Amino acid sequence: MPDLPSSARVVIIGGGISGCSVAYHLAEIGWTDIVLLERRQLTCGTTWHAAGLIGQLRASQNMTRLAKYSADLYRRLEAETGLATGFSQRGSMTVALSADRHEELLRQASMARAFGVEVNPLSPGEIKAMYPHLNIAGVVGGVHLPGDGQADPANIALALARGARMRGARIAEGVKALRVTADRGRVTGVDWQAGEETGHIAAAMVVNCGGMWGRDLAAQNGVTLPLHACEHFYIVTEAIAGLTQLPVLRVPDECAYYKEDAGKMLLGAFEPVAKPWGMGGIREDFCFDQLPEDFDHFEPILEKAVARMPMLAEAGIHTFFNGPESFTPDDRYYLGEAPGLAGYWVAAGYNSIGIVSSGGAGMALAQWMDRGAPPFDLWEVDIRRAQPFQRNRRYLRERVTETLGLLYADHFPYRQMTRARGLRRSPLHEHLKARGAVFGEVAGWERANWFAEEGQAREYRHDWGRQNWFANARAEHLALREGVGLLDMSSFGKIRVEGRDACAFLDRLCANRIDVDPGRIVYTQMLNAAGGIESDLTVTRLAETAFLLVVPGATVQRDLAWLRAHLDGAAAVIVDVSAAEAVIPVMGPRSRALLQRVSPDDFSNAGFPFGTAREIEIGLGLARAQRISYVGELGWELYVSTEQAAHVFEELEAAGADLGLRPCGLHAMDSCRIEKGYRHFGHDITDEDHVLEAGLGFAVRTDKGDFIGREAVLRKRAAGLSRRLVQFRLTDPAPMLFHNEPILRDGRIVGQIGSGAYGHTLGGAVGLGYVPCTRPGEPAAEMLAARYEIEVAGRVFAAEASLVPMYDPGSARVLS
Incomplete structure (x- = not known):
């Protein structure tokens, strides 16, 4: 019978390089009572046959930070543990x-x-x-x-295992984790089997490092871990x-x-x-x-x-080798605590970059488990991005057929997946398709990105310049700016919070004041204790005890998990109602005229001011109109029950013909929002970005009472900002900005663009990016007096910089 304890602080399932790294790093920060269970032998699944390439550069700053950490770790492991890792820094x-x-x-x-x-x-x-x-x-x-290299994957894993054992971790081979046990939404331990022997280890935390077995293990507890093995x-x-x-x-x-x-x-x-x-x-x-x-x-x-x-x-x-490795629907691995089951952690799905990723991933997960928060923004690989439908095995089989090859495909901007598409569709999908929509996908949702003209191919033709839809998006952009455009944002996440304590609960989680009159819309952020942005959302008070939270479609699971984790016994119910309503934004200077044609309600400034929501009659039905904008123009978002959405669309289209109403896609919306300086979660604002440094202090009310992050806001106000989110416009109209282009201040790289798009009204590429202050609280005028440039593919271009939106800085158009 294996020498296993009856209880442990954490049980790690899986003895590949991922599990060994998690054990090593938890032990390194001082955890004891660590048990790692390996069903057969360490490294016997995928790790042993990996190619062992150690490439530091990844698709983002934080993924690169993790890969660089791995390379540094593998350099020093041999001296620490006495086991050679085969690391060779040959570039x-x-x-x-x-x-x-x-x-x-x-x-x-x-x-x-x-x-x-x-x-x-x-x-x-x-x-x-x-x-x-x-x-x-x-x-x-x-x-x-030059800093890249290669190593022996199995020896790295064994060195990590030895390092973990040296600090007291217990590693048991030949012990299969049968199931993770849980009670009332929390992990309670692991049932195991070794030969004919069975047993149980009580533990409040479990880490699923099961690799290609991880999906089925997670499914036993209703945890979504979307991965599938490929040859x-x-x-x-x-x-x-x-x-x-x-x-x-x-x-x-x-x-x-x-x-x-x-x-x-x-x-x-x-x-x-x-x-x-x-x-x-x-x-x-x-x-x-x-x-x-x-x-x-x-x-x-x-x-x-x-x-x-x-x-x-x-x-x-000498050898023709074929071995299985696990791949995910978006070619990014999974880290973090699974939503819906407290204490169930994941580190799996490495898409053939597990060796270079696991060192840093193990470090980051260990710190996350220890501190209750990730060490820096890890949204790219956060398990909370996984959608419940993605546990479907046919979906995974079809998608990973494509994602393996995408590792070496051209990584063009706006590239779309082609397999396993069409699952989540708006009620307007067929209407938009009939009008030339070319769809992209986010979180499984099919969304109209742009509209093809009559006779134009409905497909992306990718390159690094102005792609084949550039003129289409420009026409849609100008419709939103000068006339009236109609979008479909049914993919928005919609979360209803209702109950006696709903207002107090949300006021504690949100930085802005939520206790407003029914019918008011509040733009706000949910912050963490460091003042970082966990969620960017609007909260509409529907009634005294009922609120609607609107979040990006990609973050619904993350936001639900954050809300539920902080409920703390409050008398409130949290329900995902995303599928219940379509969302039809009607935007542009002629939007008021259009809505007055299809509804008898009052849309005047006095009768329907910005930031309000109310039920309206429209066509033969009803909708909730919310006067708010993500494009920087006069407009309303119409929330329509799904069964009435097609009717409302048809009414708007018929009434808007002579007003120049145009269906618009997400590319045009993105172009408009970046001109207006509106932030995008995951690119411009993350849980690592302080709300004040993101320029969102106007949405923070420290005088309302206590809320999560309040003390961090007060500290930052007192100490002064250490960096600011700045808007840039290239003065040369030719180059394109997409993401991660370096920002130069007075000739020195100081940061990178978070998100970029072409500003058709401003006449050049526009981007948002953080610039460090030369000293805490550096005056805005001094920061803007510097010379700024953006590097694009090795060439440097002059850029204008602004701390206020370059387009309509006073929001006169939104409030018109």
């Missing part, structure tokens, strides 16, 4: 075979500089000098990251004479990566159409297993590789 190189890919690499190089990662652009000649075995025919250019292929050659140490090489245009190790060459692939695996479950004895070879599937990659690396033609194949 990495990525080459481009097209102008579009080269633009992507140059943008990534700019981003790397903003993140403090050393990077060097390379010409084809420089690539050849650094990698003489490479055929550079068709190579346009590339980038080199992943690579070959290892026989020893090649004269082959010396080389940097890791990626040729994404040919779906290939190359790694020299001990005089042999490993060639791996991320093919465009992957092979999902394990649809019928994973057999019980799976341990250090390989999957059947499929040379026909790998052959197209190998054929291009032999042309790209001619020495492969003479090299014998």
Whole structure:
């Protein structure tokens, strides 16, 4: 019988590199009573056969921060534990075979500089000098990251396990976690089995590090952990004479990566159409297993590789390997506490970057568990982004067929998934489709991003400049600015909070004053104890004891979890009512005229002031009109019961023909909102961003009484701001801003753009980004007197900077 305790502070399920990292880092910060259960042997699932590439640069600053931490950790583990990790800092190189890919690499190089990662652009000649075995025919250019490298994945995991044991963690192999037990919404422990023996460990915290087994384990407790295994292929050659140490090489245009190790060459692939695996479950004895070879599937990659690396033609194949790895619907892994089950934590779904991710992910999760809050913004990988429908296995099978290949696809802005689409549709979906809508997807919702003209192809044609829908979005933008536009925002999350204590409960969670008259709309944030923004929302008081919270569609699960975690016995009920109502924003200077044609109600400024909500008659039915705007113009959002939404749309369309009413998409809305300086959660504002530094102090009422984050707001006011969110406009109308472009102040990189879009009214690309103050409380005038530039793909462009919206700073148009 295994030597297991009857209770522990935490039980970690899964002995791959992820579970070992979590155990190591919890032990490092002083936790005791840590138990890790591994069903077979450490590393026997996916870790043992990973390629072990250690690339520091990821898609965002915080993901890069985690990857850099991993690289630093793996450098020092051998000295600490006595186990070699095989870490070799030999750098990495990525080459481009097209102008579009080269633009992507140059943008990534700019981003790397903003993140403090050393990077060097390379010409084809420089690539050849650094990698003489490479055929550079068709190579346009590339980038080199000297700090990257490679390591032995299994040895890293074993070193982490030894480090955890050295600090008192207990690691048990050959022990299967049968189920996680729970009572009244909280974890209570883990039932286990070892051979014929069974037992139970009582614990208030469990971490699911089950890898490709993690989804089914989570499902036992109703936890959504959307991942699915895919087959992943690579070959290892026989020893090649004269082959010396080389940097890791990626040729994404040919779906290939190359790694020299001990005089042999490993060639791996991320093919465009992957092979999902394990649809019928994973057999019980799976341990250090390989999957059947499929040379026909790998052959197209190998054929291009032999042309790209001619020495492969003479090299014998020592190993043809096929092993399973888990992938997620959006190619991002999962961390954090699962919504709906307190104490159930997750670190899984690494999308073939588990080795470089797990060191940092384990550190971040350990700190999160210890402090009750993540160490910095981790929304990209937060388990709360997962939607309940994503546990559907057919959905996952279809989606991961695509997401594996997207690792090496061109990462164009606005790129849309093509598989597993069409699940969540607005009641207006078919109406919009008939009018030329081209849809994108967020949290499973199909949303009209732009509208094609008669005879125009209804598809994205991606590049890094002005894409094929640029003129369409401009026309929609101008309709919103100059006439009247109609949007469909039915994907908004809608949460009803009702009960005797609802007002006091929300007043404690929200920074703005919620105790207002029924019919008033309050723009507010929910803050954490550090003053960071947990949620950006509006709260409408429907009645004395009833409130409607409107949040982004992507954050509904996060916001529900935050609300429920802080209910603390208050007499209030929290219900997700997102599907109950369609939302039809009618925006623009002619919106009042349009609504007066379809409704007998009073839409005048005096009769219907900004920030109010009331029931109106419209067409043959009823709706709730809310006078608020996310585009910076006069307008109303119409909340319509789903069964009446099509009728209301038809009434508006018929009445608006001679007013120039135009259906508008999300790209036009985004362009308008960024001109107005409106923030977007997840890009411009996160739980790491202080509400005052985000420029949202106008929505904070410290005089109303206590609320979460109040003390942090008062401290920041007293100490002065250390940075500010600034709006930028490029003075050259040609370049495009999207995300993460470096901001230069007086010639020095000081930050990066959070979100960017083309401002059709302002006549150039517009972005929002944080700029550090030269000293706490630096005066605004002094900050704005500096010279600002934005780096785009290695080129620097002059930028205007403003702390107030460049478009309609006084909001005269919104209040007109």
